[in-house]
Amino acid sequence: MTTGLDDEVVVVGGGVVGLTTAVVLAERGRRVRLWTREPVGRTTSAVAGALWWPYRIEPVARARAWALSSLDVYEELAARPAESGVRMVEGVLGETGLDEVAAWAASRLPGLRATTAAEYGGAGLWARLPLIDMPAHLAWLRARLLAAGGAVETRAVAGLAEVDAPVVVNCTGLGARELVPDASVRPVRGQLVVVENPGIRTWTVSTDPVSGEMAYFFPQPGRLVLGGTAEEDAWSAEPDPAVAEAIVRRCAALRPEIAGARVLGHLVGLRPARDAVRLERASLPDGRLLVHNYGHGGAGVTVAWGCAREAASLATR
Incomplete structure (x- = not known):
């Protein structure tokens, strides 16, 4: 791994994807600054539900792998719910059958069972999944980033090329529509x-x-x-x-x-x-490394850790 200024990364975007990516990078020893247009508690992520489940996200196969990677983390964090904002809670996934889950998640979700007619009016599935209190979780992520030596700066950018770091990670979500620009978002x-x-x-x-x-x-x-x-x-x-x-x-x-x-x-x-999450390496006009990590639809918190780990690996030159 490189050292000094060459090791600096700026993550643009202060939602759950950007924060988690910054945490992973910082804990891998990188010098990280997070740029966020809005304070962390006022991002789109702060108003999410937020139940762990790959909802409205493509491509399905990669999303499921990212989701399962994230599940490992959330299960650990659920041991400290007051601190992390993560709890494991039972509930009903309506209009879902065991066969839909068996191929990818059943082995990781013990206790799955079909609902009875008295419990739910249609086909449904009882599951115990991570449920995240997003204001608490975002504050916890921010504190974890700072503890790892990272910095958080509230600032807007007009274009990714103006970011002053050797490596830039774009986690701007809907903002990527103008910043990249990417009209497909x-x-x-x-x-x-x-x-x-x-x-x-x-x-x-x-x-x-x-x-x-x-x-x-x-x-x-x-x-x-x-x-x-x-x-x-x-x-x-x-x-x-x-x-x-x-x-x-x-x-x-x-x-x-x-x-x-x-x-x-x-x-x-x-x-x-977006039709598919964009998680890949690219280059800024002057040749600096740019990593895109956006387009997560309604599943940002569900895939945050899996995507962050992949993005962090891509951000290594």
Whole structure:
């Protein structure tokens, strides 16, 4: 490994993918600076659900490998939930059968079983998966990066070529649309409603087989997060009251006690979708090494550690 200034890396993007990539690089001995346009707690990642599952991400085979690599880490972090924000929680994956999971994850997810008709109205699967409290987890990642000698700088960039380091790692998510530029990156808008938890301890993810509408709820510390939507090419970050009402109604159809829960807030996040994740080496115009790590759709937290490890290896010249 090189030393000195040649060993410096700037990671651009302060969401979960950028933070995790910076952590892996710093803990491998690299001098790392993380550039983030918004404070870490105000990135798109901060409003994610966030259940570990490879949702809306391509290519499927690579995404599953990244997800399983990340699962190893989250299972370890779940031993310290108050610190890391990660817990292992049981819940129901609706419209999912054992055969869909057996080929890639069943051996890693003990306790998988089909739901009964009394437990869920359609085909479903009980699973114990990592559920991440994102504000807590992002703060923990930031602290871990600083502890490893990294630095966090709140600054915007107009182009990747202006980043002053021998190696640049692009984890800008939706920002890559302008910075690369890459017009294939597009938003998939997700709206959430946060309510007081009426005593729900398990999560559920459900998709209406006719309309395709989603309903999900995740018990997070001090709140219950309700979702959701997946609106392609929608840029508005403002919550829509009618959409919020529909989300509560769909979730209450699954658990009636949700109907009377007091609303604590509304959240909107724009998932950085792409036909396929871009995780590869490239070059800046002056020949410096550039590593792209973006386009993770709705699965950034699910694949963060697997992608970070691969990106860190690509960032070695």
